[in-house]
Amino acid sequence: MTVTLADVAARAQVSPATVSRVLNGNYPVATSTRERVLRAVDELDYVLNGPASALAAATSDLVGILVNDIADPFFGIMASAIQSEIGGPGGRAGGERLAVVCNTGGSPERELTYLTLLQRQRAAAVVLTGGAVENAPHAAAMAAKLRKLTEAGTRVVLCGRPPADGTDTVALAFDNHGGARELTEHLIGLGHRRLGYIAGPEERTTTRHRLEGHRAALAAAGIEGDPALTVHGRYDRRSGYEATLELLRRDTSLTAVVAANDSVALGACAALRESGLRIPEDVSVAGFDDLPFSIDAVPSLTTVRLPLAEAGARAGRIVMGREEPPPGGIATVRGELMVRGSSGVPRS
Amino acid sequence: MTVTLADVAARAQVSPATVSRVLNGNYPVATSTRERVLRAVDELDYVLNGPASALAAATSDLVGILVNDIADPFFGIMASAIQSEIGGPGGRAGGERLAVVCNTGGSPERELTYLTLLQRQRAAAVVLTGGAVENAPHAAAMAAKLRKLTEAGTRVVLCGRPPADGTDTVALAFDNHGGARELTEHLIGLGHRRLGYIAGPEERTTTRHRLEGHRAALAAAGIEGDPALTVHGRYDRRSGYEATLELLRRDTSLTAVVAANDSVALGACAALRESGLRIPEDVSVAGFDDLPFSIDAVPSLTTVRLPLAEAGARAGRIVMGREEPPPGGIATVRGELMVRGSSGVPRS
């Protein structure tokens, strides 16, 4: 049998109540008693029963972090930053919390299911990262779930995701629109007029905002957007590779390829190179996010840096109540254009 | 107040016991009753209280995954594979489990603390990934903790980590030694004689095994290992960059740089390039792991592919009892040499 509070109490010759109070440190206990208890805990190698304590106290130290793809550094970096502020072991925060990263794989159902699971565990807090799926029924279901979580006392923060309508959940949204626009403006400034765009999966806010930013830049410059120059795909390298070949098939006159993110851009580079095109002499390429490997591409990738770690850390602090939420509960986090080797003046 | 089992029972006009049985499906319940209960659950939007149920049943559906660095795709890929087999939402397994990814940051203390946290939550299973810290007291503490977890009924599997002495924990270890050896043999076969080695952090099994494999290859070829040609660092790009500059400072005659992993190798490439050296004409570079971006480096990286996803999936299945553990509880997973553009014949 495992050791229980009562065993510790017996050994320390105090009541279970006292042991509990020593362990939680939320009630005055005489120093001598405390020491006796702690010694007993140590000697018996006692480990608190989490479920029991969560049940009795009606609280838990679980914090959930939802990500779309844990294998993607985009989410890994945010999750890492969030976790470090949540105050797991070694974190600066006081009580030890168990930060759990849940991988939704971008699936709306799983997102909802994980939220239910966290609700079931009476999670203390939840951070949702990544773009949302744009689909009315799902959005409504999410909003309802978030409201329920909030009601149950779970703090919720969205990180890198637009505010959820119908909730007053705190949101730290990335300025995908602005970043994409700035990026495309840069390319246009260089002289590009026919730009291909490799978008992410459809029905995602991130995808849409980046695409709209791109188109806004085109429109502002009086460039007619050609639908054939936009291809949708996933947020991975392979998708960028395939989409680029498709783009090349559709229109060989393009001088620049703007990708939904850096991984896609890398795939695009590979496809261009294999097609005998030089970067940026023949075709310029741009990514988004500025993940660590982007600077190592050859030529290094022109992209928009998103302050993933900073935003994650901030979300973590807010959800733990260690930082004031932004006014109105909504903040837009801007990206920064990083002009590097993969973009240049178009061939004439 | 939140809805409880009793509320559902009242609404369905049955006893709480019956509701519990319907929800757990482990006891015969008349169809008409079941339907009535399910309807009530639905109408009340009831969500089971996890802690309470874990306490009463003395089990939990939490599964822990320990990783060194969640921002590193090496771990992200494994975690993703493990999680998909664990049977979280959408997984193929039956009961829904909450897979929690814990980020130790490579710190021994945090590793231990997370294990305690998981023990406290009475986790159903735990998978530890990544190399272990080589340090007698810590190893002993870990072994003790793992034993305790096992005793308490938590299934434990090590993935990409050598067996823990003093436990009979199932382990899927990567053949870092063999992979490194093969890689260096490849370089030697190309004609390289002075190879720099950028090792990972000291006191890690992964670091040591890879380094030993490298040296074994050198020794087998009768090449004297020069201690000045080995530099230790972290497993990241920046570390590779700095270590390479240091290596170049120490010995400008080297014709190849072998890195502890792909990220380090990318940093090495950057440093070489900035130093005016061509890859592979002037200096060959090799990595380890074959992460997705490695093929996109220019030139693409020669490296050793580790079947991260496969190993993770297998570990996940084993820990869930859906696959037999390997004979003896220990399996060695081999890597595969990927010869690509970053390695070539040395300049004469």
Added chain:
DNA sequence: CGGCATGCAGCAAGCGCTTTCTACACGCAG
């Protein structure tokens, strides 16, 4: 010196669920 605030510890009532054991109603064999 009585009385009362104060500090510390224990009692005991749950927290919401699971599960064993018991109860009841049938239906059918003896």
Added chain:
DNA sequence: CTGCGTGTAGAAAGCGCTTGCTGCATGCCG
């Protein structure tokens, strides 16, 4: 017609912890 197996539902005893309240010494005030 009695008795018993079978199928289904309920009563109730916890699971191990937290916490409001009570109780008992102290020490200090008036």
